[in-house]
Amino acid sequence: MGLMIRRSILLGGLLVASLAWAQGVREAGMGGVSLPGPGQAVANPAFLAIEDGFRRPGWRLPLGALGLLLPDRSPLYYFTDRQVFFDRFDGLSFYDQFTHLDSFLINPETSPAEVRIEVKSDGVSVTDGAGHPLRLAYQDGGSGGHRPSPLLYLPFSLGQGLHLGLGAYAGVEKLGLEPDAKLAAVLAGTPLAANERYSVTASAHASSGLNLDFALALPLPAPKGRLYAGVRGAAFLGLARVDGALTATLTTDDQARPANSETATRIFYSYPQNGGLGYGLSLDVGLAYADEDAVYGVGLRDLFRYSHWSGTEVINAGGSQTERQTSRTELGFAPAVYLNAAGHAPAGPEKLLWALDLGFSGGFFGHAGVEYPLGPVALRGGLGYENGLRFGVGTGLDLGPVALDLALTSHTGIFSGKQVFGLAASVGF
Amino acid sequence: MRRFLILALGIVLAGCGMQTRYTVEVLGHTFVAESDKSGDFGAGSLDLYLPDADGDVTTPDGGFLAQAPSAVVEHLYAAQAVLAVDLTNTGSTDLTAALDFYLAPASETGNIYQPPYRVDGATLVVPPGEAGRLVLDLRLAKDAHRTAYQRLKDSGGAFRIGFHLRLSGDGGRYQIDTASLALTSERLGQILGP
Numbered sequence A: 001m002g003l004m005i006r007r008s009i010l011l012g013g014l015l016v017a018s019l020a021w022a023q024g025v026r027e028a029g030m031g032g033v034s035l036p037g038p039g040q041a042v043a044n045p046a047f048l049a050i051e052d053g054f055r056r057p058g059w060r061l062p063l064g065a066l067g068l069l070l071p072d073r074s075p076l077y078y079f080t081d082r083q084v085f086f087d088r089f090d091g092l093s094f095y096d097q098f099t100h101l102d103s104f105l106i107n108p109e110t111s112p113a114e115v116r117i118e119v120k121s122d123g124v125s126v127t128d129g130a131g132h133p134l135r136l137a138y139q140d141g142g143s144g145g146h147r148p149s150p151l152l153y154l155p156f157s158l159g160q161g162l163h164l165g166l167g168a169y170a171g172v173e174k175l176g177l178e179p180d181a182k183l184a185a186v187l188a189g190t191p192l193a194a195n196e197r198y199s200v201t202a203s204a205h206a207s208s209g210l211n212l213d214f215a216l217a218l219p220l221p222a223p224k225g226r227l228y229a230g231v232r233g234a235a236f237l238g239l240a241r242v243d244g245a246l247t248a249t250l251t252t253d254d255q256a257r258p259a260n261s262e263t264a265t266r267i268f269y270s271y272p273q274n275g276g277l278g279y280g281l282s283l284d285v286g287l288a289y290a291d292e293d294a295v296y297g298v299g300l301r302d303l304f305r306y307s308h309w310s311g312t313e314v315i316n317a318g319g320s321q322t323e324r325q326t327s328r329t330e331l332g333f334a335p336a337v338y339l340n341a342a343g344h345a346p347a348g349p350e351k352l353l354w355a356l357d358l359g360f361s362g363g364f365f366g367h368a369g370v371e372y373p374l375g376p377v378a379l380r381g382g383l384g385y386e387n388g389l390r391f392g393v394g395t396g397l398d399l400g401p402v403a404l405d406l407a408l409t410s411h412t413g414i415f416s417g418k419q420v421f422g423l424a425a426s427v428g429f
Numbered sequence B: 001m002r003r004f005l006i007l008a009l010g011i012v013l014a015g016c017g018m019q020t021r022y023t024v025e026v027l028g029h030t031f032v033a034e035s036d037k038s039g040d041f042g043a044g045s046l047d048l049y050l051p052d053a054d055g056d057v058t059t060p061d062g063g064f065l066a067q068a069p070s071a072v073v074e075h076l077y078a079a080q081a082v083l084a085v086d087l088t089n090t091g092s093t094d095l096t097a098a099l100d101f102y103l104a105p106a107s108e109t110g111n112i113y114q115p116p117y118r119v120d121g122a123t124l125v126v127p128p129g130e131a132g133r134l135v136l137d138l139r140l141a142k143d144a145h146r147t148a149y150q151r152l153k154d155s156g157g158a159f160r161i162g163f164h165l166r167l168s169g170d171g172g173r174y175q176i177d178t179a180s181l182a183l184t185s186e187r188l189g190q191i192l193g194p
Helices: A003-019 A025-029 A045-049 A063-067 A082-088 A091-098 A181-187 B002-013 B070-074 B146-153 B188-192
Strands: A114-120 A123-127 A138-140 A152-159 A162-179 A197-220 A226-252 A258-270 A277-290 A294-317 A320-332 A336-347 A350-360 A364-374 A377-386 A389-399 A402-412 A419-428 B021-027 B038-050 B064-067 B076-089 B095-105 B118-126 B131-140 B158-185
Touching: A025 A364, A025 A377, A025 A389, A025 A402, A025 A419, A045 A197, A045 A226, A045 A277, A045 A294, A063 A419, A082 B188, A091 A162, A123 A181, A162 A181, A162 A226, A181 A197, A226 A294, A258 B064, A364 A389, A377 A402, B021 B070, B070 B076, B070 B146, B070 B158, B076 B095, B076 B118, B076 B146, B095 B131, B095 B146, B118 B131, B131 B146, B146 B158
Parallel strands: A114 B021
Antiparallel strands: A114 A123, A138 A162, A152 A162, A162 A197, A197 A226, A226 A258, A226 A277, A258 A294, A277 A294, A294 A320, A294 A336, A336 A350, A350 A364, A364 A377, A377 A389, A389 A402, A402 A419, B021 B158, B038 B158, B064 B158, B076 B131, B076 B158, B095 B118, B095 B158
């Protein structure tokens, strides 16, 4: 396939993904909270059976994908203008924008201008050159190793409560930096020991592919209100995957002085051109309850999970490189738990929309948000926690035939811990 | 495509930008035994070779074997050695102090304190009854210290360093305060670039 075609497909995919991002601008403006309904069926299949009382029509403008065209965040320059790539590209800015495609990041995380490693007899410190310590232990990937949520998801009702879902996914499942226990102690102030090895490992897992889901969502008898249950078998066909780990090791001599340092990398990658392929199946279940004022849901994603990938493993260690064809199989029970609720409550002349969600997927997350209408304008705000604090404020404008939604969002940068701000917008007709 | 994949993943894993430089700084004075860091001396002269490698701080030896990441020294942008000694003259004549910095290949295990390995130095004269601070703040320059600079770049990351402090007078006290070496790489884009 020609390079231009591949680039066009990649860019087109990002644009479509950005347009169809599962979470709307309305929710982004409410602190990232999720509103119950078919739009959240990926997390809770029971939502396929309920009416979508919170849906606000609109097309998200692809601001996040546009952000990926900037030289500091775009790896595409490697293919089009290498000088620009080697002058401007920033791995952290790219990662930050890529994992927040739902908005254009105003101040994405940037790598430090200097990484300063100071070695002394009573320990090792790593700073940004201005004396600020760098975070040497973090984990990112709200999915906690679960397959990324679909970028594009198209549910079809087959009748009798049966649903078919088609989608595509691409994303980072996990990114982490982890010192071993001995290095963690040294970074906390313990002196270096004699004849010891200290290591830190950076690892990342990313994948992309196609989704094919079959779900059954039906009403259940309930004494009051409406109760729904859903179950889904989610299959995927993996098109690309990369797992990488980089380990740096420091060895001390018999007087506890740094005597040697070495790095080793282990990369597993899979894509069709190297004969790679992935496939798998998972099982999701959920319940939803609705009354006149509110909707509540509980979902368990990946209640059961099986995946298999074939590809190539490349190991660089001790100055030599080995490469082999291999495969990776995962089988297990590691569900992501997802609870949410939303409803309307009287507040003055209008009704306030409130929403809450809470879950566990590798780590705890939760959000709370509100929306209040003032004539043609809706004001929104909310707070959340996902690997750090986030907030959102937004507005919705009904301008006759055009509806406009705007949101200012924030999240906590995984590396620097700073607040990163983003803009999201959608237009409806 | 594979090179790009590995390159891009490496950059993300390392949390790097193309503008990022890497500095490794060894605070050598923290590895000097407390008993060697300070002392009194009487009339005559005293030679100190630090850090000590042969059990006798007054005799030349192989110095300190430093191990820096090879990528940093191969793509060296800057190197800085800072040495500082506090001196007090308790005698009745001037105290003369000379401080010299040495950098030798890792293979020089016997004596790095030879003229070919001397990089630079500083001197200070302290009048009787006074105190002074002898500082050598050496920024290793490609032109001014061509031989040492090239020796560092060719070292593959392993090299030997040490400093020689020579004191002359009829009585005084010394206190070694700082002995550090910092190596800074070119920015990542220049290391990886086309």
